[in-house]
Amino acid sequence: MAELIDRSLLDFLLHDWLKLEDVLARPGFAEHSRDSVGAMLDTAEKTATTHFLPYFKKADREEPYQDEAGAHVIPEVRGAIAAYAQAGFAAAPFPAALGGLGVPFVVHNAAMAYFNAANTALAAYSMLSVGNAGILGEYGTPAQIETFMAPQLEGRWTGTMALSEPQAGSSLADISSRAMRDGEDELGPRYRIFGTKMWISAGDHDASDNIVHLVLAKIPGPDGKLAPGTKAISIFIVPKFLPDGERNDVVLAGLNHKMGNRGTTNTLLNFGEGTKFQPRGGAGAVGWRVGEAGQGLPIMFRMMNEARIGVGLGATMAGYRGFRLAVDYARVRPQGRPVGNRDVASKPVPIIEHADVKRMLLACKAYSEGALALILYCSKLVDDSRTAPGAPEREAAESLLGLLTPVAKTWPSEYALAANDIAIQVHGGYGYTRDFDVEQLYRDNRLNPIHEGTTGIQALDLLGRKVLRDQGRAFGEFAAMVGCQADAAPDDFAPEAASLRAAIADLKSAIECLRAAGSEADMMGNATNFLSAFGHTVLGYIWLSIAAALTNSAMSADAADGRRAAARYFFAFEMPKVAAWLAPIYAGNRLTVTVKGSWF
């Protein structure tokens, strides 16, 4: 079995490439050093290998089920959540004042990479808790933090994000969950919540003592009606069990049976049914508002960059794991002879010697290692946006992070999934059977282009909010940075640097074409093609930048040659697609706008 992650790659990315020492030198991180980061990654590898990896297939095979008591998962989920917290990872990214370890976000995600590589379905419980705790830590009152965040850092409780509803997935403006004021107590303004939430990951299970839901709901206006749009949305803490242990009115209405990622329960939840549970003698799920009324979406979106990077990380590691397994398989599976060898009596060679298998592995490597670099890069931007020395640097990081987040969410979801597809192909028929992990990785990863904002939604975010509405400022700064990187490229990467400059120029022209398009519908009609072209350009930047950093790295000559080859592969085989995606934009193609539904 391949090691979960090539540690020399992780060390290279963190230290040689991202210059983690600069982050660790900041005042808030005085307790951390390269050594302590190394120890933390060692612990992550060990914990992931011991408590997550062995249950990779079991969590898929023994799917969660539901009975009168709620949802049941394999018992090892409880152990995984506990081991994760006991090793300090639940507390790692939070400041000491909140009971955390104050680890930089990029280090937290480097550690998370191990858990995602080992078993993304089990890791989700803890990841969702970290996201939940992040909102509580930033917006909760001290009492809310002590009551609802602290048990999550200890791994006793877990948390969810309850946003979507059956009729409102991508369109949160249309949620109809209702929050009725019900007094106030030491935990803040109290409400009764009524409504149905769909697609809630880890929304019910028996692997923690309580589940803290963060629920989006609308507070009715004076007329008793829910205002349309997003301005009436607030966010509420709604625990499965109230702090005194009473069962809250949150009922599991159903489990979704998914193609993959089965170890994470995915639920339909009824809040305030009033039939099964009547907490404190009345109907309605008891909840406490976090932050101000009407601030539900802004608060949720504050965590959105991190959540989307988290999805990108999960996708990345599924792809990366598939890549490593495919390499291992290709090294030991004999089949056929090299092209040109007509000696049928000669021995079959390991398939890694065939050109087309090497092409597939190069693609896997370029996709999955590139995605890992992208995710760590964006994770460091999260740190920079919070802790860089000067306000201008923090703002620049925030702006670049906003621009890159749709790529961090989408590119791994699409291309690490492509790596999983290739990993199956390398295995041949074996890869299509459930005896090999690559089969499940492909099913697991297919989730990622859907949740936390589909690829199409990310494209609208990128082109609409981050590029056009921003007047191209963030894009301009990115382009300038890429230009500097191209100027600093090693001599033997001069053609790749030229190709990257050309891609940036092409994107600029495309933006001009879009601005000239007139109607907003026309501007946005090819948004996904723009995202595809921009995403590959970002990865071109990542790979050129990695190639430049390899010169002085500590990794083996073979490993460095492999990464140079992956960088060259990306430019030779992938970057030409940028022009192909932009072609309809240059041509002002209006098909996606003009085609009628009745034509299908």
Add this chain to the structure above:
Amino acid sequence: MAELIDRSLLDFLLHDWLKLEDVLARPGFAEHSRDSVGAMLDTAEKTATTHFLPYFKKADREEPYQDEAGAHVIPEVRGAIAAYAQAGFAAAPFPAALGGLGVPFVVHNAAMAYFNAANTALAAYSMLSVGNAGILGEYGTPAQIETFMAPQLEGRWTGTMALSEPQAGSSLADISSRAMRDGEDELGPRYRIFGTKMWISAGDHDASDNIVHLVLAKIPGPDGKLAPGTKAISIFIVPKFLPDGERNDVVLAGLNHKMGNRGTTNTLLNFGEGTKFQPRGGAGAVGWRVGEAGQGLPIMFRMMNEARIGVGLGATMAGYRGFRLAVDYARVRPQGRPVGNRDVASKPVPIIEHADVKRMLLACKAYSEGALALILYCSKLVDDSRTAPGAPEREAAESLLGLLTPVAKTWPSEYALAANDIAIQVHGGYGYTRDFDVEQLYRDNRLNPIHEGTTGIQALDLLGRKVLRDQGRAFGEFAAMVGCQADAAPDDFAPEAASLRAAIADLKSAIECLRAAGSEADMMGNATNFLSAFGHTVLGYIWLSIAAALTNSAMSADAADGRRAAARYFFAFEMPKVAAWLAPIYAGNRLTVTVKGSWF
């Protein structure tokens, strides 16, 4: 539930586009007419809807299992096989002299499209029998035909192709199954077969009274050894039960548990174990040779074009079905508002009104309807290669068929699968659950890039055998035909015609680059990129040709506009990729050859 296939599309493709009347006018098809073909398609739709479609999910959910008696499948498989044969489809493509109905191959495949759209896992049993019977009909003796082919045409028995072995998947030269001469009888030269066969679809099950395996095995030389290479390979009839009912020495050693396509058993078979069954008092599976000794591969390859078109058809219809379901869903699912509508109080619109959803549906339509046209086009070439009036036409059809078969196998396997991927995306989270058929279609279809020659193997076949070894003759004829089509394009498709001419010119340049590459390894190192570029060019030709034929078609104006839009989509969004795939070939990129296994 969407109708299985838009009949007006099928009629258009067969009659307006492919001019089926020209085929039906040939002497061998005197009994058939446009009306009788229509009746046959009606019957196919009805049989598929009644006996196949209702068990689509059941065949997946209630996976085949194995016990002492062998493999068990859901009881409806027997009914499906019987209904298929009783409606005449098992006999349809064979000449009357062999007990068949003498239907043109293109009509046979148009009918098969219904069964594949309804339930490809159940259709596989009958499809494999048709392939098996095809070899028997062409190469078997009258006694072999009467004994082993006739019961398959009646739907009482089924058949398999037993080629692969655990150590020899893509590389048949390395098979080690052994056939020892054991006399001769009225069924021909008799042998005892010893060996293990892997990946045998429908290799064991309880849905027919007998299973006729066509087994590749080597006859030892005078020294008792199996010669390396393919020249010692012969092909044998090895039934599960001998004609007198005695159980043959063919033992189910295991079932493969697949990601999808679960309703078709996929088996590991031991021939000649000698432990469980000793037919006629001895060890070894009793079999009879078909054709001459040493002709195993040529006989098998004679059917390869049809088998590969069959895989392409299965892939196509899974994609097509997903496309139709996605359209239905997009028409009824409300979500969000059109770009530019800021009125949050306005009603959500059906998602088919969103540009990005229309983009996805256009891609689905271009992929799946294009693939269907390609498959029918190649199926008609099979007819032309057999029944066109003059020898030169037959040879030209054979040559073009050889060139296009790798595309017919591969392009639907890759792009109809992409259509399934998109169909999930259109459904959002729902598409990732097993409550919706698109989830299973995606898993089912992932098989197709693997079996019957992987995409990489098809690429070697295309570039090596069909283009370079042929000295570009078949490609030249194809290019000339495409040029004629471009000249005949409707005025409003002039830009598309120009784009198609450019793609052909680019492919010609690429072939010149490859010829100049020197070593065979360098010529073949980017074969898959060549296949990708060629495949899209073929589909560009298909779509331009469809656009030209739409002018006088009987389909509705909306339906014709939809197909024009799909054609335009293909040229605007897909054809630019041709240059991207050819870029590394132009550049003489040698990465796939030079990269070392140790670099990964």
